[in-house]
Amino acid sequence: MGTARAGLAGVGIQTAALAAGGNNPSVSTATEEYDGSTWTGGGTLNTARTYINGAGIQTAGLAFGGGAPAVTGATEEYDGSTWTTVNSLNTARYGTGQAGTQTAALAFFGEGSPGLQNATEEYDGTSWTSVNPGNTARVTLGSAGIQTAALAFGGDTLPGLLVSTATEQYDGTSWTTTTSLATARYQLAGAGTQALGLAFGGGSQTSAGLTATEEFTITGTKGIQTITVS
Numbered sequence: 001m002g003t004a005r006a007g008l009a010g011v012g013i014q015t016a017a018l019a020a021g022g023n024n025p026s027v028s029t030a031t032e033e034y035d036g037s038t039w040t041g042g043g044t045l046n047t048a049r050t051y052i053n054g055a056g057i058q059t060a061g062l063a064f065g066g067g068a069p070a071v072t073g074a075t076e077e078y079d080g081s082t083w084t085t086v087n088s089l090n091t092a093r094y095g096t097g098q099a100g101t102q103t104a105a106l107a108f109f110g111e112g113s114p115g116l117q118n119a120t121e122e123y124d125g126t127s128w129t130s131v132n133p134g135n136t137a138r139v140t141l142g143s144a145g146i147q148t149a150a151l152a153f154g155g156d157t158l159p160g161l162l163v164s165t166a167t168e169q170y171d172g173t174s175w176t177t178t179t180s181l182a183t184a185r186y187q188l189a190g191a192g193t194q195a196l197g198l199a200f201g202g203g204s205q206t207s208a209g210l211t212a213t214e215e216f217t218i219t220g221t222k223g224i225q226t227i228t229v230s
Contacts, residue, residue: 001039003030009054011061018061018078020045021052027068031083033058043082047074051094051140053110055123056102062123064107067094071112075128077102087127091119097143097190099150099170106147106170109155111139116158120170122147134175136166142190142199148172149194151216154202156186163204167216169194182229183212194218 001019008022015036022028027050031042049066056062061078073089093112100106103125110117116137121128134152141155141164150170157164165180181199188202188210197216203209215228 002032002041003028005030007050007052007067009052009063011054011056012058016058018042018054018058020054020061020063020078020083021049021066023050023068031078043078045083046076046085047072049074049094053094053096053098053107055098055100055105060102062102062105064089064098064105064123065093065096065110067111073128075123089121089128090130091117091121093117093119095139095141095155097141097150097152097155099143099145100147104147106150108143108150108152108170109134109136109138109141111158120175132174134168134170135177136164136168138164138166138186140187142188142202144190144192144197145170145194151190151192151194151197153181153190153197153199153216154185154188161186161205179216182214183210185210185212192216 005022005024009020017034020031027048029045029048032039033042051067059080064075073092076083093110096110097108105123108120118133118137138155144151153167163184165184168175185202191198195218200213
């Protein structure tokens, strides 16, 4: 990357990705586009922030929330060249889970003011709408899926770095607790779909960095959930 940083948002696919925001050490507005081989600078964010979250694709991205320098609900849309500020989250927060596209996104959990959140909001391309909250409030969790079929796993339940294994599924209406992670962790990454999810990396109460990878699978006519660890 052209700008080294942590706590940034990432969206898109392997050959057309988008990175925005973050910090190193100051909070950044930098945006970069990846074409499968090279990172190129794109239009800068309007609101500099870290622990920012995103959804969508490179040419239709969404960035929302964030922490330092202040907790925010600011939301911006990217059209492939420029970020435009749109309606903010109803609950300002950072370190949320995220799923979906620019016009059908989901933001869930995170930390705001006051404290940890289990709030969930849906974005329709114009406004955020608060919907049914999750079961376990947490921050810096992993996530996967789309607006109507999302997966949330792990995270930090605070105070004192209480790392979670909790996993929940969202069906477009409600969150349901399901099979837990085998390894409790926070600041982990997630990928895939609700039925075929992937959790990898993160930190724990005893380790600053983990290599553990887990697959989440829903199989069979009864929707049996299983965790495979590697």
